Amino acid sequence: MTDAPLIAILDDEPEIRRLLSQALEQAGFRTQSFSRATEFEAALRRITPEACLIDLGLPDRDGLALVHRLATESGAAIIIISGRAQVQDRVTGLELGADDYIIKPFEPAEVVARIRARLRRPAQSPRSGATTLRFAGWTADFDRYSLTAPDGSETPLSHAEAEVLRMFTDNPRRLITRAQMLETLGGAAGDSFDRAMDVRISRLRTKLREDPKNPRLIKTIYGAGYIFLAEIQ
Incomplete structure (x- = not known):
């Protein structure tokens, strides 16, 4: 499991974190969960997740600002999971750098499938076999x-x-x-x-x-x- 991709989960709802962690770990991923943006950002100094699941309704930080920062500074795939279902919210999230947007409530299996779809794209170029x-x-x-x-x-x-x-x-x-x-x-x-x-x-x-x-x-x-x-x- 040490070589399994690490998925970071940032959501202030304990049940959401539990559901996501359970589904992802059963699918072979490693997970690390956070309830606040401050602890998540501190952890990024020592961990390198392959993907980040970000809730927009955070108690201590604007979720969209965090998504924009991650898109600018991190190579991780960014997937927003939010109860904000308006089209403009989805558009804004994608424009700020998110790779995908999932609306709550969701099926954990869908989240797993979307992460797999993102991570299965190889980093190397098929043209040259080079990264x-x-x-x-x-x-x-x-x-x-x-x-x-x-x-x-x-x-x-x-x-x-x-x-x-x-x-x-x-x-x-x-x-x-x-x-x-x-x-x-x-x-x-x-x-x-x-x-x-x-x-x-x-x-x-x-x-x-x-x-x-x-x-x-x-x-x-x-x-x-x-x-x-x-x-x-």
């Missing part, structure tokens, strides 16, 4: 969730940004449609998915220092999708 790829002077390290610029400066990638970049580097100079994105990255079709993808691609362009008016690497083909124009090394 590190180079393009246009940049280096993407999918094990460390980092992006190194031509000048040597390093920028962290969120789990969601790394998935999008890996999709592009696996399919250089090919049109990638919204339907292909949905199939590759998973999620629910609709406006929330489209907006989340737009935000993630915008963040990725910013990290790649693209000119928003004339990007060189990630080109938008209006009405069709995107093309990644770099040669992969």
